[in-house]
Amino acid sequence: MLIKLLNASFTRLYKNRLFWLFTIFSMGLALLVIYVQYNNMKRYGDIINIEQIALNYSTMIGIAIAIFTSLFLGVEYSDGVIRNKISIGHKRENIYLSNLIIVIITSLFSYFLYLMVVFSVGISVFGMDTISFMELLGKIILVFVVIMAYSSIFTFIAMVISSKTITAITSIMLAFGMIMAALTCFNILAAPKTIQEATMVNGETKIQTVLNPKYPSEEKKKRCQILLDINPAGAMFQLAGRSAETSKVLPLYSFGIIVLFTGAGLLLFKRKELK
Amino acid sequence: MEIILETNNLEKKYKNFRVLNHTNIHIEKGAIYGLIGKNGAGKTTLIRIICGLQEPTSGNYTIYGVDYSSNNIISVRKRMGAIIEVPSIYGEMTAKDNLIEQYKLVGMPTLEGIDELLKLVGLSNTGRKKAKNFSLGMKQRLGIAIALASNPDFLILDEPINGLDPQGIIEIRELILKLNKEKRITILISSHYLDELAKIATHYGFLDNGSIIKEISSEELKKKMEHKFILKVDNQKVFVKYFEQNKISYEIMDNQTINVYGKYNLSKFVRDLSKENLIIDEIHEQEESLENYYINLIGGGHVD
Numbered sequence: 301m302l303i304k305l306l307n308a309s310f311t312r313l314y315k316n317r318l319f320w321l322f323t324i325f326s327m328g329l330a331l332l333v334i335y336v337q338y339n340n341m342k343r344y345g346d347i348i349n350i351e352q353i354a355l356n357y358s359t360m361i362g363i364a365i366a367i368f369t370s371l372f373l374g375v376e377y378s379d380g381v382i383r384n385k386i387s388i389g390h391k392r393e394n395i396y397l398s399n400l401i402i403v404i405i406t407s408l409f410s411y412f413l414y415l416m417v418v419f420s421v422g423i424s425v426f427g428m429d430t431i432s433f434m435e436l437l438g439k440i441i442l443v444f445v446v447i448m449a450y451s452s453i454f455t456f457i458a459m460v461i462s463s464k465t466i467t468a469i470t471s472i473m474l475a476f477g478m479i480m481a482a483l484t485c486f487n488i489l490a491a492p493k494t495i496q497e498a499t500m501v502n503g504e505t506k507i508q509t510v511l512n513p514k515y516p517s518e519e520k521k522k523r524c525q526i527l528l529d530i531n532p533a534g535a536m537f538q539l540a541g542r543s544a545e546t547s548k549v550l551p552l553y554s555f556g557i558i559v560l561f562t563g564a565g566l567l568l569f570k571r572k573e574l575k
Numbered sequence: 576m577e578i579i580l581e582t583n584n585l586e587k588k589y590k591n592f593r594v595l596n597h598t599n600i601h602i603e604k605g606a607i608y609g610l611i612g613k614n615g616a617g618k619t620t621l622i623r624i625i626c627g628l629q630e631p632t633s634g635n636y637t638i639y640g641v642d643y644s645s646n647n648i649i650s651v652r653k654r655m656g657a658i659i660e661v662p663s664i665y666g667e668m669t670a671k672d673n674l675i676e677q678y679k680l681v682g683m684p685t686l687e688g689i690d691e692l693l694k695l696v697g698l699s700n701t702g703r704k705k706a707k708n709f710s711l712g713m714k715q716r717l718g719i720a721i722a723l724a725s726n727p728d729f730l731i732l733d734e735p736i737n738g739l740d741p742q743g744i745i746e747i748r749e750l751i752l753k754l755n756k757e758k759r760i761t762i763l764i765s766s767h768y769l770d771e772l773a774k775i776a777t778h779y780g781f782l783d784n785g786s787i788i789k790e791i792s793s794e795e796l797k798k799k800m801e802h803k804f805i806l807k808v809d810n811q812k813v814f815v816k817y818f819e820q821n822k823i824s825y826e827i828m829d830n831q832t833i834n835v836y837g838k839y840n841l842s843k844f845v846r847d848l849s850k851e852n853l854i855i856d857e858i859h860e861q862e863e864s865l866e867n868y869y870i871n872l873i874g875g876g877h878v879d
Contacts, residue, residue, distance in 0.1 A: 304679065304680060304681070304682040305680065307679045307682075308676050308677075308679035308680040311675060311676055311679050312665065312668075312676055315668065315672060316667070317667070375665065375666075375667075379663065379664060379665055379666055380659070380660075380661055380662070380663040380664075381663045381664075381665060383626070383628055383657075383659055383663055384657075384663035384677075384680075384721065385680065386626065386627050386628055387626035387627060387628070387652060387655065387656075387657040387659070387731075388652060388653060388655065388656070388657075388680065388681055388725060389649045389650065389651070389652035389653040389655075390649075390680070391649060573628070573629045573630070574623070574628040574629065575623070575628070
């Protein structure tokens with residue numbers, strides 16, 4: 301029965317304008333980033349890391365997934381199609397899982413297309429010699445896992461909330477919220493231990509190094525790092541190289557999110573009273 | 576007669592508000608069952624429960640004899656098609672694409688039959704027009720085509736003529752009759768357009784405040800709705816003798832009341848009885864419509 305649902309969903313996906321917009325956006329973005337970086341290289345002599353370009357999209361893909369998921373799955377409620385699926389005998393669990401699979405595949409496909417453009421066009425323009433292929437592959441696999449976590453969160457929202465508008469607003473706000481939260485954690489973690497302070501002594505400016513009052517305690521740093529690791533946006537920022545060391549627990553947290561949100565979503569959707 | 580759908584003391588509560596109250600309906604194979612009730616009577620809630628969208632608070636129901644809580648209910652639902660309030664269609668797709676989608680959902684081995692289905696519901700010439708731009712009647716017909724994609728033998732239509740223009744109503748009515756007669760599909764149709772239901776239903780269920788207060792076949796109902804005189808008499812026997820001698824259709828309602836069916840002139844009828852020295856205490860002339868019958872039923876007026 302899951303196969304039938306997937307078969308129908310892929311047919312709809314193929315004919316869906318939103319899906320093509322998502323894929324065109326991903327490829328267009330790749331070309332745009334390459335063009336901008338190429339100009340920077342020409343004008344300022346910047347050294348461009350193709351790996352950086354490849355991983356940068358991951359930091360904002362959450363917003364794209366939120367938009368796609370809320371609109372693509374939101375239609376199931378707004379057009380009443382979900383009622384049809386249930387009344388003709390499809391199990392609710394299968395309906396939920398088929399939608400999750402479609403969102404995951406579309407999101408991964410979109411990122412894959414971005415990578416294809418970056419590597420096919422970017423390598424010929426910038427070359428590729430900064431990090432090893434295996435290291436990059438490892439990071440891309442981790443990005444794929446975090447994309448799955450993102451997909452499970454936004455599928456949960458789209459399947460539990462019956463209103464397409466509320467789903468879209470909630471998902472997009474959450475996607476931005478996760479990015480903001482990740483950046484806040486980064487700022488806290490990046491705070492220097494000491495800062496330079498200028499004081500006037502007898503009319504002379506004296507600069508001295510003092511302890512940064514905003515420097516987080518070890519406990520706070522630990523909490524921030526955990527929040528950063530759990531938050532898919534935080535994970536993406538780390539993978540894109542904004543922190544010195546990528547946390548080794550990222551895939552564990554991502555799998556945790558997938559299991560937690562999918563489990564809760566299945567439970568709630570199974571009990572949901574549909575109108 | 577095989578029973579397709581049977582509900583037993585079905586109850587549905589939302590917090591403290593009881594929408595369905597020990598609802599019992601029985602739908603025979605081949606019937607067009609008109610579910611009649613005013614807005615808020617519980618028609619849509621009953622249909623949502625039957626379609627598996629909501630769970631009953633208590634009671635149970637069976638479809639083709641399979642209890643709703645059984646695992647087999649999933650396979651039984653595959654024999655059903657339904658439109659609940661509004662048709663389930665993707666507005667961004669054409670009529671044909673919507674049907675292709677439904678064919679895949681129900682797992683039809685080929686896409687053969689889609690053109691035939693579109694022809695059946697009169698949508699074969701809609702081309703690339705998106706369903707969201709269809710008229711309400713076209714959407715309803717597309718909804719019915721989608722519900723028919725799995726070749727169901729039980730179709731549930733919730734308020735299928737709501738908001739339709741007269742032409743749309745005629746088209747849906749003819750389609751329903753065609754499906755019932757030619758494809759032998761059992762149909763449950765809810766509506767508060769009583770005149771329309773009267774044109775197609777073979778059985779009726781009257782729902783009021785969440786309870787079925789009467790189930791009746793159209794044959795029985797037709798008899799009840801015939802033009803009639805309600806006579807109050809003391810000596811029923813002599814009246815019965817006279818009616819039988821003169822081949823007048825009648826029915827004894829209680830020990831004082833006799834219903835006389837047929838299109839008679841009131842004054843002539845009374846004169847004829849007087850000639851035979853048949854004294855009437857009271858006489859009322861009544862020509863009931865389905866509407867009157869329903870109003871009497873829910874208002875507690877004289878029904879039987």
